[in-house]
Amino acid sequence: MRITPILTTLLVATPALAEVNIYSQRQPELIAPITEAFSAETGIETNVVYLDQGLTERLSAEGSRSPADIIMTVDIARLSQAVEAGVTQPVESAVLHDNIPSEFRDPGNQWFGVTTRARIVYASKERVADGEVTTYEDLVDPKWKGRICTRSGTHPYNLALVSAVIKHDGYEAAKEWALGLKANLARKPQGNDRAQVKAIWAGECDISLGNTYYMGEMLEDPEQTEWANSVRIVFPTFRDGGTHMNVSGVAMTSAAPHREDALKFMEFLASPEAQAIYAEANHEFPVKPDAPRSELVASWGEFTPDPVNLTELAALRGDALRLMEEIDFDG
Incomplete structure (x- = not known):
């Protein structure tokens, strides 16, 4: 090559x-x-x-x-x-x-x-029990207030997830979901997916959204191995579907x-x-x-992928971006 x-x-x-x-x-x-x-x-x-x-x-x-x-x-x-x-x-x-x-x-x-790759939840091994979060809908439960970290809501990875929420539940329900997620954030969205795991390791939050492959990348980096070992992967699903x-x-x-x-x-x-x-x-x-x-x-275990065709999600990207800007998710 x-x-x-x-x-x-x-x-x-x-x-x-x-x-x-x-x-x-x-x-x-x-x-x-x-x-x-x-x-x-x-x-x-x-x-x-x-x-x-x-x-x-x-x-x-x-x-x-x-x-x-x-x-x-x-x-x-x-x-x-x-x-x-x-x-x-x-x-x-x-x-x-x-x-x-x-x-x-x-x-x-x-x-x-x-x-x-799956858009999953990284959960603290010390502060989050098995089964505490199993669906994307769980992320808006008030018990997570001040305990969630994520990168920018307008990053393509999060926009794809929001597009999936719109596909499953409709625009208005997705807007309520995004508002609930924002209300539970421990800090303003920032950094990349690995930065969220570092924040869990540092005690700034307890769960984060991220792509699965970052676990492999962190385990290969001596400086980030400790971050990776502080969390476990959870494959959340939509209540009427699978993992995004x-x-x-x-x-x-x-x-x-x-x-x-x-x-x-x-x-x-x-x-x-x-x-x-x-x-x-x-x-x-x-x-x-x-x-x-x-x-x-x-x-990392078995899981059920969401069966939605990705082309359908791509068609909803504009709606997802508009939604996240309407609620000023990153603000």
Whole structure:
């Protein structure tokens, strides 16, 4: 895998070469295991440009001359944004359809989930008993007043969760839920998901919202291991559903100069081998139902994913943002 410095080198589209050019919003070290395995199996080289921000804008600016074949990103909102901007194309593949459940792929075949993550509760081992919180609705119980921490309510991860609340209960009920959650906060929303676990460790709050994979990341960081060991993972559910899920996903660009090889890469991502490699590298759940979880992820236990199609949640993102701004959740 070649990693191209974004400011110094421009990829040039060369259809004759056996290669796949990838624009990724995931850090290179997180996708390196999968790109290296793909190249070893197929002989097709991968070139990765890391774009923390502005992926869709860059593709739009490059237009039909874009050298990118594939985009890899996280969160349903970012995948949907790319589709809405017209920078992706539909892909017909029996392999992708057979291996990826319908709730984790676009109905129009524009994007496909690769791995999933759950939006869960991190609970203090010392101050929260087993079974004290089991649903997202539990988070608005007055007993949690001054005991909850979270990042910004307008962060994409929380907006996706609020979109799910709207989907299940309607806008007004979701607004009441968000107001109840805000009333129970121990401090103003701040930091990332790991910062909330640190706050639990420090005694500032007792539970927090976070994505599952951060547990794996904290356990790998000597400075954060103590934070991780102070909490346990709880998989809350909606009363009429399951645990809220989100995806890391892949899409083929509308300009893809190496379409055939790009399709091979997408289908490789859905294979049992790649699912195991990618999910373990990122501490996420394989999207393929029968693919094995890593030992760490499996240790978190079983849960029931919410069956709502993520495209439906992406369509509610604007409503979720409006709701959180109306109640000044971060204020």
